[in-house]
Amino acid sequence: MIRISAREGVEGKMRSKRNSKALFTVATVAATIVLMAVVCSSYAQNAQQGAPRISEVKSNPTSVWSELQQRTPYPFTIPLPPPTPTILDGTYTKFELKESPPVPCRRCPDYAPEGGIWKLRLDKGVFRIFHEVTEWRSLGSFIVTRDELSSPKSGQLLLANDPVCQEVVGVYTWKLEEGKLILKMIEDKCAIRLRAMNLTNLPWLSCQPPSTEAAITDHWPKPPGCE
16 A cells, blocks of 8 residues: 655645646636627627718718808918909809719818819908818908900909918919809919819809899709809
């Protein structure tokens, strides 16, 4: 018969306790990892369900456009002109044809001619421009001159005090013909010349009714974007 000494018995009990503690520690760590995985998975699912997608974000271009009408430019470069009516006063629109939708970005290039409806309003020395799809907008002041002898009506247009390019003054020629405002750049470095590209690549269609009868009956082919 093999006898086990008292010392060996004590050491065996100690090893047994250490093994039990080790197994308990491993089991605890494993359980903690599983619990964390479950919690993280649940949190991720809830976050995905709670976060609105870009297509689900509700916007109201009409209210943004209306709010823009309440803003006035700051005289960054030249004094603001007196608020008197000009020959170009009115709202104009254009529709940019572009197959691909705008790429979502935090700081998109200003005045990039993205696809969709653009609005331009000239009102007593203040210009406001707005893109319905991205809700990008800007404003500034303008001064208009007219060549009295020209037919159709034409002259020069000066743009200034635009927060996009505070120190830049843009100069254009303008022509009003058959309900269209046609701009051509003389000089404008604003937004690496994207402002000039945007303003001149298409005619701007006037939202002004062509006659008194059309204004009263509201029966006339309104350009897209005219309210």
